[in-house]
Amino acid sequence: IAARLGLRVHDKPDSQEICFVPDHDYRRLLRERRPHALRPGELRHADGRVLGMHDGVAGFTIGQRRGLGLALGEPVYVTRLDVLNNTVTLGPRQDLLATGLIADDVNWLIDPPAGPVRGAAKIRHMHAPAAATLRPLGEGSFELHFDEPQFAVTPGQASVFYAGDVVLGGGWIRAAAHDKQRPQPASQVTSL
Template identity: 35%
Template sequence: MKGRLLKKTPRVVVAMSGGVDSTVAAYLLKKEGFEVIGITLKVWSDSCMHRSAEKCCGPDAINDARNMAALIGIPHYVLDEADYFEKEVISYFINEYSLGRTPNPCVKCNEKVKFGRLWARVQSWDVDYISTGHYAVVENQDNNPRLKKAKDKTRDQSYFLFSLSPSQLSRMITPLGNLEKKEVRAIAKEAGLKVWNKEESREICFVPGKNYMEFIKEKTALVKRLSGPILNEEGMIIGKHQGIENYTVGQRKGLPGGQGQPLYVIDIDPQSKSIRAGGLKSLYKTHCFASQAHWIEKEIESPRQVTVKLRYNYPEVNAVLTLLEKDRFRLDFETPQPGISPGQAAVCYDGEIVLGGGWIERQGL
């Protein structure tokens, strides 16, 4: 009984992918005095593991995570979440393309898997926190969590975390938020962690060889994909496509030539299975709408000036945010923006602070 009254050392689970970032996160937390447990989520079925040997959570990555955990001096476990990942992330990814939208699986994975399912799996372990190698800052004062950009703006991943709930953020630790990538590699090298110079992958972790269309075709082999027309801006048929899942707004590849100018996908209509193609000027939009709004910061003023990212590798732009009914909002851009893709996340910022965001809607033509 006496032992139970002593202050418990905080216990944290670190999601280890086998890369330098999550390895250093685990190392730093161990140095700070946390009781650290390394976890690697296996998100591939056994039949697919051979194709993903070097990918996140493939066999090589699992071995790297296990070896780094041993060097750090922490226990390491592998949790099989292949079925759940297939249901919550891969199915979403394929379905979004079938609806003419461009998905963002990393946001869904963070919300549903890393900070959702993983927490549910480890609650019985008396765990206090979950940590990852994300470059972002989470502050938690008086049970009022705040998400902020990382110190290293070239690596900032706060965009991918906008949909996390207050309870998810409140149990999250991000040791790399105030470090630059070069500092992280230096820490790993000095500590003798052999992944210090491991090359990182910026592609979708579950798509072999960066070819997401081949991945979709394989996953939907039993589903009859419908062809449809490619239309110009006047609505005239100028070609034919073999499935709208092969296209995304802003794309040039796969469009017919001989139109007197380079063509870009400017709209995808999932109802008519048609692709609308037009010139570069038609890609630029003055505004967009987003739905399924999720606000981390409460009592958002409307309208208000914000900066917004319309996709991860997109620079922030100035906009006016106006809240609408039913968890929707409108963004009016200071200058017209190109290639706004339905299905991508629009994440709003006030300086360093992530206000929240939502999912870009199709406006049609």
């Protein structure tokens, strides 16, 4: 769109950085401005073993594999961040495969659907839309069930729901579902 409109920034690469952190080191910013946010805690395996210590939960993201400071002989990923107990949980990739999610604070760009709707959902900026069934949960919430499990569905991220290339609405991910539930048969859902 920017190229078609003749904007000079049309070929500028997307930024994945925080605009107010000029050296791109957000951990340094936290150490300087919010030192209490970076307190040491345990790195735990999903099976309960303590694997080591970390310098602060704020230094990790769900799905992270690199920069963990551990060599375990097997790939492990950040599967859970427990801010209250200051614990980072690590586990195998399959622990991050979610069959669905619940989102809150929904902003509909259409009239809220009365029942299940088929479409596609994105769970972060660069995520490819994934086929899913959306089920409204009432005031300001919805549940998604993906046709195929999705990697690293992360609470606090946005989930946006589409019908083709039309945005129907979106909300903030409250929880990921890691169960074996499947979407309802297509005969029971609405397509927009």
